[in-house]
Amino acid sequence: MVEIIDGGITTPQGFKAAGVHSGVKYRSLDLGLLYSEVPATAFKAFTSNKVKAAPVQMMIKDDSPKLSAIVVNSGNANALTGRRGYEDAETMQRAVAAELNIDPKEVGVMSTGLIGRFMDMHKIQYGISKAAKQLDVGREADGLLCEAIMTTDTIKKECAVRVRLGDGTLVYISAISKGSGMISPHLKVLHGTTLTMITTDAVLTPKFNEVYQSILDDSMNMVSVDGDQSTNDTCIMLANGMAGGQAADEDPAFIDALRMVMTKIARTIAMDGEGASKLITVEVTGAETKDDARKVVKTIINSPLVKSAIFGSDPNYGRVMMALGNSGANFSLNDVHLTIKGGDMEVPILDSGAPVFQEERSVEVVRMAMDNKEVILQLDLGVGNESATGWGCDLTYDYVRINAEYAT
Amino acid sequence: MVEIIDGGITTPQGFKAAGVHSGVKYRSLDLGLLYSEVPATAFKAFTSNKVKAAPVQMMIKDDSPKLSAIVVNSGNANALTGRRGYEDAETMQRAVAAELNIDPKEVGVMSTGLIGRFMDMHKIQYGISKAAKQLDVGREADGLLCEAIMTTDTIKKECAVRVRLGDGTLVYISAISKGSGMISPHLKVLHGTTLTMITTDAVLTPKFNEVYQSILDDSMNMVSVDGDQSTNDTCIMLANGMAGGQAADEDPAFIDALRMVMTKIARTIAMDGEGASKLITVEVTGAETKDDARKVVKTIINSPLVKSAIFGSDPNYGRVMMALGNSGANFSLNDVHLTIKGGDMEVPILDSGAPVFQEERSVEVVRMAMDNKEVILQLDLGVGNESATGWGCDLTYDYVRINAEYAT
Numbered sequence: 001m002v003e004i005i006d007g008g009i010t011t012p013q014g015f016k017a018a019g020v021h022s023g024v025k026y027r028s029l030d031l032g033l034l035y036s037e038v039p040a041t042a043f044k045a046f047t048s049n050k051v052k053a054a055p056v057q058m059m060i061k062d063d064s065p066k067l068s069a070i071v072v073n074s075g076n077a078n079a080l081t082g083r084r085g086y087e088d089a090e091t092m093q094r095a096v097a098a099e100l101n102i103d104p105k106e107v108g109v110m111s112t113g114l115i116g117r118f119m120d121m122h123k124i125q126y127g128i129s130k131a132a133k134q135l136d137v138g139r140e141a142d143g144l145l146c147e148a149i150m151t152t153d154t155i156k157k158e159c160a161v162r163v164r165l166g167d168g169t170l171v172y173i174s175a176i177s178k179g180s181g182m183i184s185p186h187l188k189v190l191h192g193t194t195l196t197m198i199t200t201d202a203v204l205t206p207k208f209n210e211v212y213q214s215i216l217d218d219s220m221n222m223v224s225v226d227g228d229q230s231t232n233d234t235c236i237m238l239a240n241g242m243a244g245g246q247a248a249d250e251d252p253a254f255i256d257a258l259r260m261v262m263t264k265i266a267r268t269i270a271m272d273g274e275g276a277s278k279l280i281t282v283e284v285t286g287a288e289t290k291d292d293a294r295k296v297v298k299t300i301i302n303s304p305l306v307k308s309a310i311f312g313s314d315p316n317y318g319r320v321m322m323a324l325g326n327s328g329a330n331f332s333l334n335d336v337h338l339t340i341k342g343g344d345m346e347v348p349i350l351d352s353g354a355p356v357f358q359e360e361r362s363v364e365v366v367r368m369a370m371d372n373k374e375v376i377l378q379l380d381l382g383v384g385n386e387s388a389t390g391w392g393c394d395l396t397y398d399y400v401r402i403n404a405e406y407a408t
Numbered sequence: 409m410v411e412i413i414d415g416g417i418t419t420p421q422g423f424k425a426a427g428v429h430s431g432v433k434y435r436s437l438d439l440g441l442l443y444s445e446v447p448a449t450a451f452k453a454f455t456s457n458k459v460k461a462a463p464v465q466m467m468i469k470d471d472s473p474k475l476s477a478i479v480v481n482s483g484n485a486n487a488l489t490g491r492r493g494y495e496d497a498e499t500m501q502r503a504v505a506a507e508l509n510i511d512p513k514e515v516g517v518m519s520t521g522l523i524g525r526f527m528d529m530h531k532i533q534y535g536i537s538k539a540a541k542q543l544d545v546g547r548e549a550d551g552l553l554c555e556a557i558m559t560t561d562t563i564k565k566e567c568a569v570r571v572r573l574g575d576g577t578l579v580y581i582s583a584i585s586k587g588s589g590m591i592s593p594h595l596k597v598l599h600g601t602t603l604t605m606i607t608t609d610a611v612l613t614p615k616f617n618e619v620y621q622s623i624l625d626d627s628m629n630m631v632s633v634d635g636d637q638s639t640n641d642t643c644i645m646l647a648n649g650m651a652g653g654q655a656a657d658e659d660p661a662f663i664d665a666l667r668m669v670m671t672k673i674a675r676t677i678a679m680d681g682e683g684a685s686k687l688i689t690v691e692v693t694g695a696e697t698k699d700d701a702r703k704v705v706k707t708i709i710n711s712p713l714v715k716s717a718i719f720g721s722d723p724n725y726g727r728v729m730m731a732l733g734n735s736g737a738n739f740s741l742n743d744v745h746l747t748i749k750g751g752d753m754e755v756p757i758l759d760s761g762a763p764v765f766q767e768e769r770s771v772e773v774v775r776m777a778m779d780n781k782e783v784i785l786q787l788d789l790g791v792g793n794e795s796a797t798g799w800g801c802d803l804t805y806d807y808v809r810i811n812a813e814y815a816t
Contacts, residue, residue, distance in 0.1 A: 051733030080726055082762030115726020116763040228713050229734045305636045312812025318488055318523020325459030326637045354490030355524040397805050403713055404720025
């Protein structure tokens, strides 16, 4: 029903994109623009960090139900910049509005990069003007916008699908995202440094917000590279309705399609975590509450000891249980089951509170399962029916290198 | 009033110690014994991780008000070992009791090392018998016990003080500890992998428990190497009363002295965190509640981004504010002050929500302050009068190396 296609942010009808070099960064693209020919219903989610970057503060204050454009810069987060930073965010909004002949309130602003430096607004304004002239449709434009929002990212994060709704309408959904470090978003609708833009030509009404939050809670909000939530996390979906048909708010095919797109983006962010060599997927079942299941997933994927053990394919599975014990979730040790999967191997580890393996030889099997690009930890708590899945990555020498040298 | 002396665990009157090689580890000392000539009032605190090692479970169940001996092994944590592990802990207790001719319930047991493997009890019993014969007083015995409890520790952690109480009695307090990784203790009295033993010849009654908890909350419980709380953390103080005099439960000099000892031990654990090259001290003032102050300290010292920035002397102080914003504590950004201290430099960073520095040249000053063996982050939240101090360490290549290869 949902078909993954080779597409990008401008694949849904009526969207154009651009990515340019404004000079904030030395050499790479650093300013992007997304535009919808008609004002789109906007679904917005922002970081719940109490220290919020200027553009996030401004968009929360604006609370615009419709957006026609989103401008995004990388290289400077415009965070911890006080009143001047706020004014700079407003200036970005006005500059885009003037170029595109739209209402400033219909312009979303996102920033990512270094915290605590003022924006060079000459460069930004030059970039906006340049980007507005280059707005275009197609895979090249998609790629330029994708590139302009990258910081320490090593791969482009985009995903596009096509889905036929219940009423026969064919709609497209596309998402792009950036994010590699300072990743542990807890995005709250209407109120990250993942920046994510989602476009769709489906018709959606503001009622869809609740579904949007629940999809974010199961996708973006279950990713953690380092447990550090950014001052800038932002995830905006623009639905411009150009595909026509009925509102897709409750259409199961649309909801499935969006969930698939966001899960794919979430996994890609985890896989491209700063310095990551492996994707870690944690699947928790048998929890008493959904909240318990999520807490266990988060505690395990954030544990530096679990992450470094997986980096080294070190079969030190006791650390997974240590993390479980610290999660605050309810469980009964005698009913806990732990399985480690990697490649085509599936190795039972813990049964009734004691490890299955003792012999050196059998421990070697665990190491082989861990020696794969994706390691899956399956943990059944044995006390209920709730479950959650989350994604993280291993802790490597490169994570330390990247973050010991970021500002310099 | 409190005098730091060159002493160890047997410096207080009536204590003897031993450390031997039992064979659990390939080459290094791996089994230690501490003995008090008279049964000592015991103050016990254990990990609040729900997955508790067998010896921790046993000691909580025993709940013995007095202890005469503590046996400790390194190399195997006896955690996640089910019923068999519990029986092994009891066997250790009985073996020591038989050697020393005391009641098994008067024997405390501590284990540290790999999680999820059964103990080799032949080796352990051999070690206990050997240690019992070698019990001795003096700096050599102190050192042997200290060494026997080390795992990835690179330095011995011991501290001894002499203090004259209000009634004129001269008492000694001494502590030894181990702990380098999986360090984020939340020790709860009567209910770590830091193992800490404290001896004193002062007279204390069980009423002292409350003060003991509050000292732990300000010392051991404010240390974090990786935010991962162990299944085995244990901190036991033995007070054998051999100095005579009145009960020191409320003696300000005694309380000060114990606080000094425990703070020293806490700092030493942080400084010797796995792979650490720098000690990070976080001092939070102006918080609304004590709990808020502690949350802020913990969030900052556990942030991989803050820790790796300090490793690289990277003046990316925005990350400290990012961590503050995630702590859950109440603050008013416009009243927050941040100062970074290192060596003899003291650099104001944040004033009224915006950074003091913008120029590359002045940022260089921040780097110089950070380029010291101890970096102090002082943060005033500007909303109250509560404060807290905690200790952590930087995140280095060596942390990753040590923990990617631990079990192997």
